[in-house]
Amino acid sequence: MKLLIAIVQDEDAGELMQKLTRPGFQFTKLATTGGFLRAGNTTLIMGLEDERLQESLDCIENICKSRKQLITPPIMGGAGEVYLSYPMEVTIGGATVFVLDMEQLIKI
Amino acid sequence: MKLLIAIVQDEDAGELMQKLTRPGFQFTKLATTGGFLRAGNTTLIMGLEDERLQESLDCIENICKSRKQLITPPIMGGAGEVYLSYPMEVTIGGATVFVLDMEQLIKI
Amino acid sequence: MKLLIAIVQDEDAGELMQKLTRPGFQFTKLATTGGFLRAGNTTLIMGLEDERLQESLDCIENICKSRKQLITPPIMGGAGEVYLSYPMEVTIGGATVFVLDMEQLIKI
Ligand SMILES: Nc1ncnc2c1ncn2[C@@H]1O[C@@H]2COP(=O)(O)O[C@H]3[C@@H](O)[C@H](n4cnc5c(N)ncnc54)O[C@@H]3COP(=O)(O)O[C@H]2[C@H]1O
Ligand SMILES: Nc1ncnc2c1ncn2[C@@H]1O[C@@H]2COP(=O)(O)O[C@H]3[C@@H](O)[C@H](n4cnc5c(N)ncnc54)O[C@@H]3COP(=O)(O)O[C@H]2[C@H]1O
Ligand SMILES: Nc1ncnc2c1ncn2[C@@H]1O[C@@H]2COP(=O)(O)O[C@H]3[C@@H](O)[C@H](n4cnc5c(N)ncnc54)O[C@@H]3COP(=O)(O)O[C@H]2[C@H]1O
Numbered sequence: 001m002k003l004l005i006a007i008v009q010d011e012d013a014g015e016l017m018q019k020l021t022r023p024g025f026q027f028t029k030l031a032t033t034g035g036f037l038r039a040g041n042t043t044l045i046m047g048l049e050d051e052r053l054q055e056s057l058d059c060i061e062n063i064c065k066s067r068k069q070l071i072t073p074p075i076m077g078g079a080g081e082v083y084l085s086y087p088m089e090v091t092i093g094g095a096t097v098f099v100l101d102m103e104q105l106i107k108i
Numbered sequence: 109m110k111l112l113i114a115i116v117q118d119e120d121a122g123e124l125m126q127k128l129t130r131p132g133f134q135f136t137k138l139a140t141t142g143g144f145l146r147a148g149n150t151t152l153i154m155g156l157e158d159e160r161l162q163e164s165l166d167c168i169e170n171i172c173k174s175r176k177q178l179i180t181p182p183i184m185g186g187a188g189e190v191y192l193s194y195p196m197e198v199t200i201g202g203a204t205v206f207v208l209d210m211e212q213l214i215k216i
Numbered sequence: 217m218k219l220l221i222a223i224v225q226d227e228d229a230g231e232l233m234q235k236l237t238r239p240g241f242q243f244t245k246l247a248t249t250g251g252f253l254r255a256g257n258t259t260l261i262m263g264l265e266d267e268r269l270q271e272s273l274d275c276i277e278n279i280c281k282s283r284k285q286l287i288t289p290p291i292m293g294g295a296g297e298v299y300l301s302y303p304m305e306v307t308i309g310g311a312t313v314f315v316l317d318m319e320q321l322i323k324i
């Protein structure tokens with residue numbers, strides 16, 4: 001069994017959930033926040049059989065798109081001052097997926 | 109060491125947390141959402157020693173009960189239309205538990 | 217690759233996120249709740265290369281501090297009564313960190 005943890009953009013989450021549900025994938029949704037941009041995103045945790053791993057990754061790749069975002073990050077000065085740096089463009093990927101080996105999936 | 113991720117129904121969460129606390133289990137609670145029913149549920153993450161695994165599963169089995177729920181799922185049509193299907197009964201299990209091997213549990 | 221799950225106190229979360237971002241660590245933040253004190257805390261999930269594990273633990277140790285908290289836990293009586301016990305002091309550690317082996321980290 002595998003445990004997938006997929007961090008996706010909120011804009012793709014709804015469509016991804018529909019795409020995964022139809023072929024019978026089961027998953028749980030967490031409302032999370034990106035560590036760098038501090039913006040809300042969506043994390044799906046999904047337990048699945050080894051043989052369905054590629055199929056689930058295909059769903060994610062099919063739906064989740066890279067996007068660019070312009071940010072003006074504050075620069076934290078030494079004594080608590082904050083400076084504004086130049087605007088910079090950040091690319092947020094379609095999805096970041098962690099694949100872990102799962103010893104047991106128990107339904108109680 | 110093992111990492112347990114237990115997805116349980118909100119109705120059982122409070123009682124389960126009390127049941128786990130008394131014998132000294134430690135855990136962290138996440139407010140999550142079921143991917144299919146889109147209803148709120150509770151996920152507990154629990155690091156524990158291998159020898160206490162069965163005891164924790166017994167607590168979960170003792171408290172968490174299966175429930176039936178009637179839903180009328182929308183059917184998404186091809187061009188964005190939404191149709192109402194017949195009401196259907198879904199069984200939500202007491203708990204879904206993932207058991208993962210944990211390399212280290214570090215207290216800082 | 218490793219997956220780190222670090223449960224830290226809210227008071228340290230902001231500073232820890234800055235400390236981790238500067239050397240290029242990437243992580244996702246979850247708003248969580250401690251199972252015992254039922255108070256809000258912060259969980260960071262971080263996928264990283266094996267060779268950077270110690271560096272990330274050093275960041276956490278550097279920022280996250282133990283704190284004491286006085287609580288008066290309710291005692292749940294047999295038939296639903298609640299009694300107040302004596303105030304007791306609980307030490308909340310700087311951080312609880314789970315280290316798991318991650319099979320794959322996939323960027324889509
Ligand atoms: N320390 C840093 N220095 C400079 N630039 C940085 C950076 N951390 C992130 N970025 C950039 O900002 C984008 C958004 O990151 P954020 O942390 O908000 O949101 C992230 C985070 O929530 C999650 N994520 C990505 N890699 C992760 C990892 N190794 N562990 C945990 N979460 C991760 O996926 C979201 C999208 O990540 P993605 O890599 O596509 O896109 C990232 C990356 O292009
Ligand atoms: N392999 C897995 N990975 C991650 N999380 C998992 C999981 N298996 C179960 N869960 C979590 O546990 C909740 C209860 O699942 P259960 O299978 O008992 O009860 C399920 C099942 O009877 C049914 N169901 C779920 N997904 C379905 C699907 N794709 N097609 C048809 N029925 C589905 O609806 C009930 C509620 O599902 P919901 O998704 O709202 O809520 C799920 C989900 O949050
Ligand atoms: N093995 C594990 N698995 C999952 N999450 C874990 C964990 N160990 C710790 N945590 C998380 O880290 C927080 C701080 O735990 P710590 O052990 O430093 O500090 C703990 C500990 O000193 C004490 N405590 C926790 N559970 C206890 C229990 N069952 N009986 C007596 N004292 C307990 O209360 C403090 C706050 O606990 P709280 O549960 O509110 O919050 C916990 C919990 O969210």
